[in-house]
Amino acid sequence: MSISVTNISKSYKKVNALQQISFDVKKGELFGLIGPDGAGKTTLFRVLTTLLFADEGTATVAGYDVVKDYKSIRNNVGYMPGRFSLYQDLTIEENLNFFATIFGTTLEENYEIIKEIYIQIAPFKDRRAGKLSGGMKQKLALCCALIHKPKVLFLDEPTTGVDPVSRKEFWEMLKRLQQRGITILVSTPYMDEAELCDRIALIQNGKILEIDTPKAIVKHYPKPIYNVKSKNTYQLINSLKAYASTHSVYPFGEFVHYTDTRLDFNPEDLIQYLESQKLKEISIQETTPTIEDTFMELAK
Numbered sequence: 417m418s419i420s421v422t423n424i425s426k427s428y429k430k431v432n433a434l435q436q437i438s439f440d441v442k443k444g445e446l447f448g449l450i451g452p453d454g455a456g457k458t459t460l461f462r463v464l465t466t467l468l469f470a471d472e473g474t475a476t477v478a479g480y481d482v483v484k485d486y487k488s489i490r491n492n493v494g495y496m497p498g499r500f501s502l503y504q505d506l507t508i509e510e511n512l513n514f515f516a517t518i519f520g521t522t523l524e525e526n527y528e529i530i531k532e533i534y535i536q537i538a539p540f541k542d543r544r545a546g547k548l549s550g551g552m553k554q555k556l557a558l559c560c561a562l563i564h565k566p567k568v569l570f571l572d573e574p575t576t577g578v579d580p581v582s583r584k585e586f587w588e589m590l591k592r593l594q595q596r597g598i599t600i601l602v603s604t605p606y607m608d609e610a611e612l613c614d615r616i617a618l619i620q621n622g623k624i625l626e627i628d629t630p631k632a633i634v635k636h637y638p639k640p641i642y643n644v645k646s647k648n649t650y651q652l653i654n655s656l657k658a659y660a661s662t663h664s665v666y667p668f669g670e671f672v673h674y675t676d677t678r679l680d681f682n683p684e685d686l687i688q689y690l691e692s693q694k695l696k697e698i699s700i701q702e703t704t705p706t707i708e709d710t711f712m713e714l715a716k
């Protein structure tokens with residue numbers, strides 16, 4: 417195993433940020449931690465990168481214990497924290513040289529591993545990090561996390577605040593790093609990114625709700641789910657919430673996702689009810705559940 421977490425708990429006074437978390441990540445796996453703000457993702461990253469002690473439990477990374485072997489872990493992992501880690505007043509090149517130096521290496525020595533990402537920002541190498549776009553900062557932060565050739569890469573919400581094109585490119589880069597045998601633990605609040613991981617853990621309020629491949633997680637969804645639409649979405653949600661047989665209701669893109677408590681649910685009954693509520697242009701269609709639907713169901 418590349419990462420092994422056993423019954424890790426961590427509290428900040430009254431907040432139980434992590435509660436008995438256990439999971440394993442295999443060597444070379446791209447593993448996603450999926451959960452909303454405050455779920456405990458950053459706390460877990462900090463424990464695994466030896467920056468914070470857990471109250472209970474044990475964890476190993478690349479075979480090293482996070483408490484006893486913290487020095488070895490620091491030499492073998494790359495960490496890209498969610499909040500920006502670069503020196504804003506240093507240029508791209510200076511940031512890279514700085515990170516290389518603290519790990520006792522040079523940009524030249526490990527150029528091969530960062531080359532593909534670095535060439536995209538190299539034309540701006542004399543620009544200060546503080547003056548870069550979100551996508552460029554992210555690429556520079558990834559280069560800095562990789563400069564000492566880590567075995568395991570920790571990426572805390574690397575695509576938050578980054579435009580959709582850069583997000584897509586970023587995930588393509590991660591896939592290529594994975595092909596080099598690097599184990600990657602990445603957190604994201606974006607459910608569409610969850611589908612790009614080999615396996616994911618859904619996490620909320622410091623607890624793991626489920627761990628599996630994205631496909632299997634969606635397969636476990638327990639009910640038929642419907643895309644419901646009408647002219648007035650706000651009123652539609654309120655009416656659906658007030659309906660006697662509602663199991664779940666929440667906005668989902670241009671639709672409202674609806675599940676019913678009855679096994680013999682007939683959409684016609686729901687249409688009649690919504691019409692009686694004076695809703696107009698109603699449509700109901702069964703749809704395939706997504707990871708977000710599974711999350712909403714488990715988090716209920």
Ligand SMILES: Nc1ncnc2c1ncn2[C@@H]1O[C@H](COP(=O)(O)OP(=O)(O)OP(=O)(O)O)[C@@H](O)[C@H]1O
Nearest residue numbers: 428431432433451452453454455456457458459460
């Ligand atoms: N230093 C701290 N002192 C007190 N509470 C904290 C501290 N750090 C985090 N918390 C709380 O612990 C919980 C987990 O926070 P954590 O930052 O690990 O979550 P997260 O999933 O990374 O979310 P975010 O994306 O918002 O950082 C939250 O309720 C947060 O408010």
